[in-house]
Amino acid sequence: MGEKNLEIVQDQTATEPNGQISHLALDIGGSLIKSVYFCRSDSSGSGDDQDHECSANGGCAKKRPAIEGSLHFAKLETSKIDQCLETIKSMKLQFNGFVHQNNTIEDNTIKDTSFIKATGGGAHKFADLFKEKLGITLEKEDEMDCLVAGANFLLKAVRQEAFTYIDGVKEFVQIDHNDLYPYLLVNIGSGVSMIKVDGDGLFERVSGTSIGGGTFWGLGNLLTKCKSFDELLELSHRGNHRVIDMLVGDIYGGMDYSKVGLPSRAIASSFGKAISEDKELDDYKPEDIARSLLRMISNNIGQISYLNALRFGLKRIFFGGFFIRGQSYTMDTISVAVNFWSKGEAKAMFLRHEGFLGAMGAFVSYDKQRLDDLLAKESLQLQVRTSPPVDTDYQSPLNGESIENETINCIIHTA
Amino acid sequence: MGEKNLEIVQDQTATEPNGQISHLALDIGGSLIKSVYFCRSDSSGSGDDQDHECSANGGCAKKRPAIEGSLHFAKLETSKIDQCLETIKSMKLQFNGFVHQNNTIEDNTIKDTSFIKATGGGAHKFADLFKEKLGITLEKEDEMDCLVAGANFLLKAVRQEAFTYIDGVKEFVQIDHNDLYPYLLVNIGSGVSMIKVDGDGLFERVSGTSIGGGTFWGLGNLLTKCKSFDELLELSHRGNHRVIDMLVGDIYGGMDYSKVGLPSRAIASSFGKAISEDKELDDYKPEDIARSLLRMISNNIGQISYLNALRFGLKRIFFGGFFIRGQSYTMDTISVAVNFWSKGEAKAMFLRHEGFLGAMGAFVSYDKQRLDDLLAKESLQLQVRTSPPVDTDYQSPLNGESIENETINCIIHTA
Numbered sequence: 001m002g003e004k005n006l007e008i009v010q011d012q013t014a015t016e017p018n019g020q021i022s023h024l025a026l027d028i029g030g031s032l033i034k035s036v037y038f039c040r041s042d043s044s045g046s047g048d049d050q051d052h053e054c055s056a057n058g059g060c061a062k063k064r065p066a067i068e069g070s071l072h073f074a075k076l077e078t079s080k081i082d083q084c085l086e087t088i089k090s091m092k093l094q095f096n097g098f099v100h101q102n103n104t105i106e107d108n109t110i111k112d113t114s115f116i117k118a119t120g121g122g123a124h125k126f127a128d129l130f131k132e133k134l135g136i137t138l139e140k141e142d143e144m145d146c147l148v149a150g151a152n153f154l155l156k157a158v159r160q161e162a163f164t165y166i167d168g169v170k171e172f173v174q175i176d177h178n179d180l181y182p183y184l185l186v187n188i189g190s191g192v193s194m195i196k197v198d199g200d201g202l203f204e205r206v207s208g209t210s211i212g213g214g215t216f217w218g219l220g221n222l223l224t225k226c227k228s229f230d231e232l233l234e235l236s237h238r239g240n241h242r243v244i245d246m247l248v249g250d251i252y253g254g255m256d257y258s259k260v261g262l263p264s265r266a267i268a269s270s271f272g273k274a275i276s277e278d279k280e281l282d283d284y285k286p287e288d289i290a291r292s293l294l295r296m297i298s299n300n301i302g303q304i305s306y307l308n309a310l311r312f313g314l315k316r317i318f319f320g321g322f323f324i325r326g327q328s329y330t331m332d333t334i335s336v337a338v339n340f341w342s343k344g345e346a347k348a349m350f351l352r353h354e355g356f357l358g359a360m361g362a363f364v365s366y367d368k369q370r371l372d373d374l375l376a377k378e379s380l381q382l383q384v385r386t387s388p389p390v391d392t393d394y395q396s397p398l399n400g401e402s403i404e405n406e407t408i409n410c411i412i413h414t415a
Numbered sequence: 416m417g418e419k420n421l422e423i424v425q426d427q428t429a430t431e432p433n434g435q436i437s438h439l440a441l442d443i444g445g446s447l448i449k450s451v452y453f454c455r456s457d458s459s460g461s462g463d464d465q466d467h468e469c470s471a472n473g474g475c476a477k478k479r480p481a482i483e484g485s486l487h488f489a490k491l492e493t494s495k496i497d498q499c500l501e502t503i504k505s506m507k508l509q510f511n512g513f514v515h516q517n518n519t520i521e522d523n524t525i526k527d528t529s530f531i532k533a534t535g536g537g538a539h540k541f542a543d544l545f546k547e548k549l550g551i552t553l554e555k556e557d558e559m560d561c562l563v564a565g566a567n568f569l570l571k572a573v574r575q576e577a578f579t580y581i582d583g584v585k586e587f588v589q590i591d592h593n594d595l596y597p598y599l600l601v602n603i604g605s606g607v608s609m610i611k612v613d614g615d616g617l618f619e620r621v622s623g624t625s626i627g628g629g630t631f632w633g634l635g636n637l638l639t640k641c642k643s644f645d646e647l648l649e650l651s652h653r654g655n656h657r658v659i660d661m662l663v664g665d666i667y668g669g670m671d672y673s674k675v676g677l678p679s680r681a682i683a684s685s686f687g688k689a690i691s692e693d694k695e696l697d698d699y700k701p702e703d704i705a706r707s708l709l710r711m712i713s714n715n716i717g718q719i720s721y722l723n724a725l726r727f728g729l730k731r732i733f734f735g736g737f738f739i740r741g742q743s744y745t746m747d748t749i750s751v752a753v754n755f756w757s758k759g760e761a762k763a764m765f766l767r768h769e770g771f772l773g774a775m776g777a778f779v780s781y782d783k784q785r786l787d788d789l790l791a792k793e794s795l796q797l798q799v800r801t802s803p804p805v806d807t808d809y810q811s812p813l814n815g816e817s818i819e820n821e822t823i824n825c826i827i828h829t830a
Contacts, residue, residue: 029666030661030665030666030683030684030687031684031687031690079690079691079692120666121663121665121666121667121668121672121683122666122668124667124668124670125666125667125668125669126668127668142674143672144674144675189684190661190666190683190684190687191661191682191683191684191687193675205675207718207722207756209715209718210660210682210683210684210685210687210711210714211626211685211711211715212684212687213684214661214683214684214685214686214687214690215684215685215686215687215711217687217689217690218659218661218684218685218686218687218688218689218690219634219686219689221689221690221691222638222686222689222695222696222699222704223637223638223696225695227692229690244633245625246445246446246605246606246629246633248536250445250536251444251445251535251536251537251540251605252536252539252540253536253537253539253540253541253542254540255539257536257558259557259559260559260608260620267606267625268445268536268605268606268625268629269445269446269604269605269606269625269627269628269629269630269633270625270626270627270629270630270633271629271630271633271634271637272445272446272605272606272625272627272629272630272632272633273633274632274633274634274636274637275446275494275629275632275633275636275644276494276636277494277642280637280640281637281638281696284637289637296625296626296630299625300624300626300715303622303624303719304718304719304722307622307719307722307723307726308722310726311722311725311726341622
């Protein structure tokens, strides 16, 4: 009873992983490689004092071996795939956990039959490279499967996973597991996928847009010479989008267009002021450009998300992916867009582990067969009950803090 | 019976207006001023041989004075408002037509009590300027009212007004006046308005996006140094968006992501390839940038339009505004987007006088009271029957040809 695969214990500030690393899972996207890996704690071992567990009816059984440790999160640019390979090589991955059926754990280091769970387009694109350079097989998991599995897992296992962000106020939302579905999952990576989720493994990709994180980064790179996504975000904090965007008031001589509910400060045309003949790129401040770009993209994603939520009668929209990064301006823009277009009917929610949904999904797929067994609703609820959600004083990494500095303590049961 | 205000006779290639110009109407937007004006032909006069018209039942009445002439279309950048004022001054506008009730036509030139019908935000913004410099009052008409009135008028009065554009094939669509409503009107100006139209004067602005013509022009200006919208469009013809956009195949190692129906050539992330650290703006061809930009914006407008059409069960979407300019690539992208997202359910249609909907609406508002009288359905149909739609061998101004080189011959009945 209460068969647990991955038991979440608590979050903590990350320390350099000093134990054995195992169960690495990768999500290799167009711009970023995201990874989730399990690191067993030094104290963790199979020598357990109590090697039997007893149920309420008095029956006892031999306890399954447990490894204590923590989940770590890391990312790297996809263009630095060679660095990724080097890092994995140096990790001396030890597969103590869910090993391939044809594999053994006698030799604790990588060998020819080793594999890593991987998702995202890069799991296909770089499969040969991993095999050639590391002798590792990338065991491909479908991208949407992983996004949904990762989101469902985190929403159920981590109490302070989802939060709203309205007018600068962040509020964690307690998810009732019996009332989680359906919801719209919007994953903002290089591009954007919108997925209607009806249950564990039950979903449909209903929409998407090519105007996503890659657009912010790509256009930002061309317009501001910022080389990194984080630098661009940092820049946008100081900007004023009104210098670049054409507002309703700019067209209407400072007035609202009240008949159709457009206030003078609403953006009529993103980058619409930049049509000026007298000005060139260098005449604009990079921070204003970055802010206008961030606003344009966030607002557009919020709007298309809302229209899709409306289409399927979904009241909750969870935004994930590596675009948001806990940025208050981005979240505020998305929240306002969803609230504005839905007239308050739909709610935008953000995920603390936003960027790692796919990688998390690939991670939990290590024990896919067992998870499949748990898909029966009763077992699933049991699983949830026996893995109490984490509840800490954790603060969301707004404006720059990174979830990569946090880990989740957990126990992996190995048999 | 059969009271006609504006009778469309035929289209013709524009000649320099050599007759008297009257009935100028302006649509002053964020980026462009659009105008429609009536120019009476030299031969036109009030000395009519037959000054009585007789109906079928034998009754005769004095014919209303008629002025023959043609409708002309012109545009100018809003930043050149002074040039606009000069042009209007030099036009020596003669108000032979629908004069203000408090006005007289004794003195055929502009005077203090003269007025021009105007719409768009600039009708508010520049009202004082027109009064001060020309002594002309801008009689403001609501922007959405005018867009809808203009679209309805053109769709009913000009047979070859609406057309589809699919796989490079343009096909005029004959609009059944009894089956015109409801439809979605998407006006792509600096920004984009989406209006559900249910009848003459019956409409609601249901959505919009700030990513419109001003975004193409503004971002294009910053990225390519092209100063004019037309130059940018011209540039985009020669471009290859695949150099800048991240395709599904770029992420998936050349493969489709077939499970969710994304072919390898689909754009995963607009401008997603421009995240490269090694390249700067100057390393990309301006034509590739312009094309990627055009594709991104057209596709986004097509998608949001479709989602709104779906929301209200509208099968027909008419695209107007000065963004499209008969560009085959733009129309093709919008058509493909609407077709792709609606799985063939909704149809994108384009309008020959796309850029002049608002100005046309302001023009027909010169006789608003009479038009209001015609709003009763019976009278409206009568109006349509007595103004036979134009049917010519007109070719749509694809890729560069301008509707401004065309005029519509018509007769204005003045009393």
